[in-house]
Structures are given as C-alpha cells and as structure tokens.
Amino acid sequence: MAEARRGWADLPTDIGTSIAERLVLIDLLRFRKVCKSWNSAYAASRCSAKIESSPNYEPWFILYGEESQCILLKGSQKKYKINFPELDGATCIASRDGWLLVHQETVIFFFCPFSRSKIVLPQFPDSEQRDYIGAFSSPPTSKDCVVCVVRRNDKLEVELQLLYRGANAWTMHKYSYCSLQRLF
16 A cells, blocks of 8 residues: 655644744744745744844844845845835834834834734824834834834924723823923
C-alpha cells in the first residue's frame, strides 16, 4: 500500500513555531507565504515581536508610494519591495513597535505591516482630509494604549484628540496659539 504524501500544511504547529521564532523578519514573511495555514498560524505577533526585541535587531523602515508599492529598508542598505493594498490612499501619521497609525479617508486605524493585522479605531470626529500628526503611548494590543492625533484648525487653534483603550469616542481638547505660546 502506497503511503500518502503529506503537504506543507501538515507540519506540526510547535515545530513551525520553533522555526518561525528563529527567522529574521524577511525570512519570516517568506516562511508565512508557503501556504495559507502557515500564514495564519505564524502571523501571530509573538514571532515578529521576538525578532524586534532581540538585542541584535536592526530596525526596518517603510517607504510607501503609489499603487500600494512599498519598500522595506534595513539600516544595512538592504531593500525589499512589498505590496500593501491596505494602505492605498493612506497617510501614516505615527509609528511605534512595529505598528503604523494610519489615516485613510475618514478612518484612522492601526496596521502592522508584518502580520497585516488591522485595528480600526472609533469614528474620528473630523471627516475632512487634513494634515494630522499622531502618536500613541504603547502598541495597540497593550491595555494602556492611548492614541493622540493633533491638527491645526482655521481659527488659530490646535486640536488635540485623545482616544483611550476601550473608549468608544475621541476626547477633544482645544488650545489657541496664544495660550500655547505662553506655556513656552
């Protein structure tokens, strides 16, 4: 009787995880492309988080342009092209710990380019496309994450929008330029 051939998807998860945790970032992305089950099993942030927190970790930078074509740059001058259709028409307003804070049309969301995880935030109060600057205190998966988005309005005011983890709405604070100048 002929023995049935086993596919890549049949690799035991504990062996696959052990392999994935030892890969450098680009190799981890390639590893996940072997098959659908590997992509879902090893897209977990624990693999990329382990890579990013290692003492020998060299940071990556993302440059993105038109038609979702992005370039991943490593400090050592290595370049890799990758497509992120999720970022078409988007503007990155902050980044931290492998996560991007992205503004796209009327939506603000977190996006992790390495796992392709997306966390959509509650409706942002300003629907106009503007030049925003953002920051966040910790990764969006952290229970103490606070998101801040700042913009200047037409009334010579700075609007600071805050969103605390678990909140359903943004909290706005307005400051006039005059009051800000007095602080400094």
